[in-house]
Amino acid sequence: MAKDYFQDILPPQGGPVPKPAxxxxxxxxAEISVPLxxxxxxxxxxxxxxxxxxxxxxxxxxxxxxxxxxxxxxxGDMREAxxxxxxxxxxxxxxxxxxxxxxxxAILGILLLVxxxxxxxxxxxxxxxxxxxxxSEFSAYPGGSAPTGMxxxxxxxxxxxxxxxxxxxxxxxxxxxxxxxxxxxNNYSSTPVKLIKNTRFETPDGLIFRILxxxxxxxxxxxxxxxxxxxxxxxxxxxxxxxxxxxRFTLPGLKNSSAMYADVYARSSEGMVxxxxxxxxVIDPVALQSAKAEIRGRLAEKVRADALSRTNETSVVLxxxxxxxxxxxxxxEEAGGAxxxxxxxxxxxxxxxxxxFARTIARGISxxxxxxxxxxxxxxxxTATSAGADVPILGSNTLNFTLAGSAQLxxxxxxxxxxxxxxxxxxxxxxxxxxxxxGVEGARARVQPFWKNSFPENSADIHINIEEPALxxx
Numbered sequence: 001m002a003k004d005y006f007q008d009i010l011p012p013q014g015g016p017v018p019k020p021a022x023x024x025x026x027x028x029x030a031e032i033s034v035p036l037x038x039x040x041x042x043x044x045x046x047x048x049x050x051x052x053x054x055x056x057x058x059x060x061x062x063x064x065x066x067x068x069x070x071x072x073x074x075x076g077d078m079r080e081a082x083x084x085x086x087x088x089x090x091x092x093x094x095x096x097x098x099x100x101x102x103x104x105x106a107i108l109g110i111l112l113l114v115x116x117x118x119x120x121x122x123x124x125x126x127x128x129x130x131x132x133x134x135x136s137e138f139s140a141y142p143g144g145s146a147p148t149g150m151x152x153x154x155x156x157x158x159x160x161x162x163x164x165x166x167x168x169x170x171x172x173x174x175x176x177x178x179x180x181x182x183x184x185x186n187n188y189s190s191t192p193v194k195l196i197k198n199t200r201f202e203t204p205d206g207l208i209f210r211i212l213x214x215x216x217x218x219x220x221x222x223x224x225x226x227x228x229x230x231x232x233x234x235x236x237x238x239x240x241x242x243x244x245x246x247x248r249f250t251l252p253g254l255k256n257s258s259a260m261y262a263d264v265y266a267r268s269s270e271g272m273v274x275x276x277x278x279x280x281x282v283i284d285p286v287a288l289q290s291a292k293a294e295i296r297g298r299l300a301e302k303v304r305a306d307a308l309s310r311t312n313e314t315s316v317v318l319x320x321x322x323x324x325x326x327x328x329x330x331x332x333e334e335a336g337g338a339x340x341x342x343x344x345x346x347x348x349x350x351x352x353x354x355x356x357f358a359r360t361i362a363r364g365i366s367x368x369x370x371x372x373x374x375x376x377x378x379x380x381x382x383t384a385t386s387a388g389a390d391v392p393i394l395g396s397n398t399l400n401f402t403l404a405g406s407a408q409l410x411x412x413x414x415x416x417x418x419x420x421x422x423x424x425x426x427x428x429x430x431x432x433x434x435x436x437x438x439g440v441e442g443a444r445a446r447v448q449p450f451w452k453n454s455f456p457e458n459s460a461d462i463h464i465n466i467e468e469p470a471l472x473x474x
Contacts (some may be wrong), residue, residue, distance in 0.1 A: 119447050119456055120463045121422065123434070126411040126441040127469045128365075130376075132403040136364050137285070138386050140352060140399045140433065145224060151360045153350040155395040157269060158301050163342045164291045165334055168281035176233040178241035178275030180268060181210070181325065182249060182370055183393075186217040187225035188263035193217045200264050201232055201249040208235035209249070217264070227396045234275055241275040259470075270346055276330050281339040283331065294325055295343040303347050308380050316376070317350040318384035321401055323348040323394055348394045373439060377468070378407035411439035413466060419459035426454045 140146075140153040182201060186193045194216050201209045209232035218226030234241035297401035307319035329342035358374045385401040386392065414437070420431050427447055434443040447455060456462055 005203075005273050039425040053456045058166050058377070061230045083443050090383055118463045119384055119461060120465060121401045121418070121443060121445045122465045122467055123413050123415075123440055124442040124467050124469065125381045125419070126248045126439050127404075128196040128410055129406060130361065130365055132382065134402050135403070136358055137400060137402050138364060140350070140401075142397070145201075151352060153399060156351055158303075158306065158347045159344060159348060160299050160306075161329075161342065161344045162295045162298050162456070164295050165338050165340050166283050166287045166291050168337055168339045169281055170282045171279045173282040174276055174278060175237045176274055176276045177237050178239075178243075178272040179231065179380050180209075180270060180272035180327075181231050182231055182232055182246075184215070184228045184263055184264070184266045185225050186227070187220055188260050190219040190221070192219050192226070193260075193264055195251075200235075200252050202252055203243060203249060205243075207235060207241055209241075210235060224353045227393055229393055234272065236414050237275060238277050239275045242272050244271040260290050273327055273329055274345070275400050281331065281333060281337075282384060283339055283341065291341055292328065292343060297347070299326070299343060299345045302325070303345065306347075307349060310351065311379055312351075312354070313375075314354050316354050316357045316379055316399070317349060318379075318382070319349075320401065321386060322330045323369070350394055350399055358409070361407075365409070373412055375410050375412060376407050377410055378405075382407060408469070410468060413437060413439045413464075415466070416466040419462045419464055422462055423459040424457045426453060430455075447464070
């Protein structure tokens with residue numbers, strides 16, 4: 001008969017548990033002794049049990065349990081669950097979900113962007129290359145006195161200064177007279193007024209300046225006085241004659257005729273310079289001329305750069321037509337026995353209104369151009385030459401000039417009128433509408449959203465871009 005192990009691990013009825021003969025062996029920490037159901041704890045301090053009891057007790061008591069709890073059977077037996085390889089949970093990866101969502105958002109964004117883009121029309125304006133030669137002569141009239149429809153010009157006066165340091169060879173006694181330019185006005189008669197050599201011009205302070213040669217001041221035309229620009233020199237040496245611009249010089253020699261004395265006079269728009277008495281550094285003449293040439297070269301570059309910067313959508317400036325006057329100012333001492341020489345340039349610059357200038361050019365080449373319908377591109381590359389025998393008095397005389405080089409005549413397109421003509425019309429009417437604008441050489445349109453086949457009802461929603469043709473290289 002099989003031995004009942006459950007019976008063997010119970011203590012004897014009414015008696016103590018036998019004490020083991022030796023100390024119990026230490027149970028490893030990884031092993032846990034678990035009592036069976038309804039089993040009383042084993043008192044290790046009881047008297048030693050018999051060998052058979054110890055043997056039977058070892059068969060149940062020394063069962064070790066791993067750190068993972070064992071699975072119980074329905075009958076309550078402590079049996080370790082069979083081990084199987086752990087299969088990872090089948091979790092659907094979320095990366096693909098996020099990628100699919102991102103792609104969907106990107107596609108929707110692209111569709112939205114395409115659908116909300118504005119309707120655009122790109123226009124290439126009509127253009128024509130112009131080649132100028134000496135046979136093409138143009139005329140411009142002072143503003144306010146030009147015949148109707150003719151090109152006009154205004155004059156802007158600018159001053160630039162520059163200097164350079166040169167070595168000296170000592171000092172010298174200097175006694176020099178001031179000099180400068182004045183404009184003589186004849187508001188007395190329609191015939192020229194003759195002024196002899198050494199005619200005096202007096203400032204309000206009583207300083208006298210004289211002309212060095214005989215001149216004839218043009219007569220007035222209608223209500224416009226005749227004018228002539230001349231150079232004058234001070235009657236004596238000294239810095240006191242270095243006076244600023246004078247609004248009115250009188251002519252003492254005309255006092256016997258009150259009418260002539262009142263209506264023949266002069267004015268200056270720049271100060272007199274050069275008057276000096278005293279010691280001044282001596283500069284080698286060769287070094288002086290070389291330094292002057294260098295300074296004036298820099299000044300000429302400044303003048304041209306300034307003139308070209310003034311050419312824009314409203315104004316045209318031709319630097320070659322500017323009247324330039326150089327003046328040598330008194331030199332100043334520098335440390336180390338050197339001297340600084342000073343040069344000044346006065347520029348009288350004719351300025352033409354851009355639209356009439358372009359229209360005048362178009363007429364010169366027999367192009368059909370109405371007011372405001374054309375513009376000229378490439379003006380900075382042109383060379384202008386005064387066509388008159390005499391240097392004109394800018395602001396008083398007609399300015400005749402020729403042009404050399406090539407430029408491009410470009411027709412303007414009224415973008416507002418074009419947008420209004422296209423508003424609400426179907427795509428099939430596009431070519432016929434743009435063909436009605438004489439300044440349009442070609443055009444293309446992109447109507448948005450792409451599923452529509454007509455232009456927006458509001459002309460403000462039609463964006464018109466002008467694609468100017470490139471100027472051919474020389």
